[in-house]
Amino acid sequence: MNSQNIQVVLVNPSHPGNIGAVARAMKNMGLNHLVLVAPRKFPDPEAQWRAASAVDIIDNARVVETLDEAIGDSQFVVGTSARDRRIPWPVQDARLTAARIVERSVKEKVSILFGREDSGLNNEELRRCNLHCHIPTHPDYESLNLSMAVQIVCYEIRMAELEGTLPSDEDSHWENPFATSQDMEYFYQHLEETLVELEFLNPAAPKQLMTRLRRLYNRVRLDDMEVQILRGILKETRRVIREKGTN
Missing domain, CATH: 1.10.8.590 (Helicase, Ruva Protein; domain 3)
Incomplete structure (x- = not known):
């Protein structure tokens, strides 16, 4: 994986606190390129303090007015949605999507699009994507906070990157041999x-x-x-x- 080829794109985020929380989620998982498309309120102090130790991601965030500017040089674009929109498009869950992102990022620029807090990505924006990432929330409560959605996808990217490097329960280097x-x-x-x-x-x-x-x-x-x-x-x-x- 080449994390420098991966950017998280927030489309029209309305709350600066969410932007800060997204930055923190990204840094936790080793991603640092954030793009904001026409944010309603940015820069803002709340984004800074919500980012905690990820202020550098906020400070270096790229702010653009259109989605074209955000993803113009991307070769693989993923659109995320907490709902199954039943659009005839390639759809995978976050785990499978992350594996694709890790693979593609080695040689290609990848954008991961997250939509508005209240309505997500619209159909036109989703049509710009090579792949749709569906996060299967429970039907009793399908609403997913923006930063939570980013955390889920970034976590799966991190786990895909580490695949094969984390010890399993059986082959971990236990401090003492197991009893005979x-x-x-x-x-x-x-x-x-x-x-x-x-x-x-x-x-x-x-x-x-x-x-x-x-x-x-x-x-x-x-x-x-x-x-x-x-x-x-x-x-x-x-x-x-x-x-x-x-x-």
Whole structure:
């Protein structure tokens, strides 16, 4: 991905606070080119303080009067919408759209268009786009704040950029090796003996207690150090039980 080839374009934003929040969302995810098409109120102090540490994006934002000026040199244009407008046009969700943006940005200039807070992009503006990005909000409440929409798309771009570089749960570099099956069996034996001494477990009627405890610990996946800590607790528990029994 070449982030320098990606620009976020806000079409007729009406609230300066939203512009600041958009700048912050962009910087969180490594994007820094913001274009404002005929903003209703900009520059404005509210945009500055809402941007927090992303003031540089606000200061360097390009302000133009028309969409033509904003996307004239773009080779791939994406239009976003929180609603399914049923226009016969290529439509993808934010995740798939982000993958396309990351791929295209390597050699092409990409513009991501976000529409007005109250009405989004109009049909004419959407017809200027190569791809439509639909954000499938819940039908009970479909309204999506401008900065939230930008955050969703920018986040997916960031995740697409990092694909294959983030460790999964299984291959992460855990600080200690996971416990072996044999170590876990020693632990379960130790746990069962301790519960019997505590009279919490009746060996004559164990029911499903140890099965449920096995399911609990197996779901967590203990490492070597964690097993040692737990067995240390069990050992100390049994010592205290025996000392009280001799008093």
